[in-house]
Amino acid sequence: MHIYLDNAATTKMSKAAIEAMLPYMDTVYGNPSSLHSAGQRANEALAESRERIAKQLGCDAQEITFTSGGSEADNQAIISAARIGEKKGKKHIISTAFEHHAVLHTLNKLEKEGFEITLLDVHENGIVLPEQVANAIREDTCLVTVMYANNEIGTIQPIKEIGQICRENGVLFHTDAVQAAGHLRIDVKEQNIDMLSLSAHKFHGPKGIGALYAKKGVRLTGLIEGGAQERGKRAGTENIPAIVGMAAALEEACAHIDNSARKMTALRDRLIAGISEIPHSVLNGDAKKRLPGNVNFCFEGIEGESLLLLLDDKGICASSGSACTSGSLDPSHVLLAIGRIHDIAHGSLRLTLSEENTQEEIEYTINAVKEVVAYLRSISPVWRDLVSGKKEFIIK
Secondary structure, three states, rough: OEEEOOOOOOOOOOOHHHHHHOOOHOOOOOOOOOEEEHHHHHHHHHHHHHHHHHHHOOOHHHHHEEEOOHHHHHHHHHHHHHHHHOOOOOEEEEEEEEOOHHHHHHHHHHHHHHHHEEEOOOOOOOOOOOHHHHHHHHOOOEEEOOOOOOOOOOEEHHHHHHHHHHHOOOOOOEOOOOOOOOOOOOOOOOOOEEEEEEEEOOOOOOOEEEEEEEOOOOOOOOOOOOOOHHHHOOOOOOHHHHHHHHHHHHHHHHOOOHHHHHHHHHHHHHHHHHHHHOOOOEEEOOOOOOOOOEEEEEEOOOOHHHHHHHHHHOEEOOOOHHHHHHOOOOOOOOHHOOOOOOHOOOEEEEEEOOOOOOHHHHHHHHHHHHHHHHHHHHHHHHHHHHHOOOOOOOOO
């Protein structure tokens, strides 16, 4: 049996996205900046896709800039807000300790340039409170950037309330919605969002394409020098096949968002209930205020890497954290941010579902996780010390 449970890392492309892309890799292959008919047909597809994506976000087409993915969109949003603030003498930025590294590394870069960064603590349930943001805002704050839903533990943040606080204080608000787009409803105006990042491959679109929403009046700083594509905000010939595929995938995901959420939530809750039966295990993040398809556990007495390899032998594709850091031996910064100690954070497992997963697959996975955890503990000297009483259990 082959079971794919790593959809937070990437998703399988939908048939709708593939079919939408094919003509633009074969017959409509012109450069959208060219004036001839082949180029103009490509340009029409570009404009249409921009309109379709904007409709799903509740914004105007002119407020959408295409990027190479979520990381570039995060970089451009944060650097643009920093440059806007810098001109006004405002060099303070607020974020959280468990953001994606595309955000955290950009903030580190700005800190070296003289910006002051405040990273808000995250509660054990994986949720940042609006009052934390309100208390951190200062007269020189130029940006608040808080992710819509965490990429590792799936917790959903109160972005509408945070956005309202920012609006009342005249501070720009950006949200990394890479994990949320296509899975949670988005209305940038109703949710008080000034800038938003998304990436197509998280909702069954192609890799290497994303988008940045920036409301009218927010002047974007270009990261790439060259031509005047994307209204001068992002140089480089637009990837028309990928853009068309992203539009098709987002439309399809949003059209079925309620049904998909109901199905995945039921499977998610069954998975949580089954894995919770394992002694000395703990669910990471709030049990309900989380993405429909996200399950993240820590198991005492084992290493996450061994767990992943043995699950793979059983046909289950899983993760121990963000795909961007899966090659690192360091424990997840997200788990550390919610209070897990190093030894516990090392024994983590992230299972992320899609609407294609079945009840049979979930039951198989529950049994497989139980078997693998039991086996790893049986050969673990750390587990022997815990059972014998030489060490005290941390996860009760």
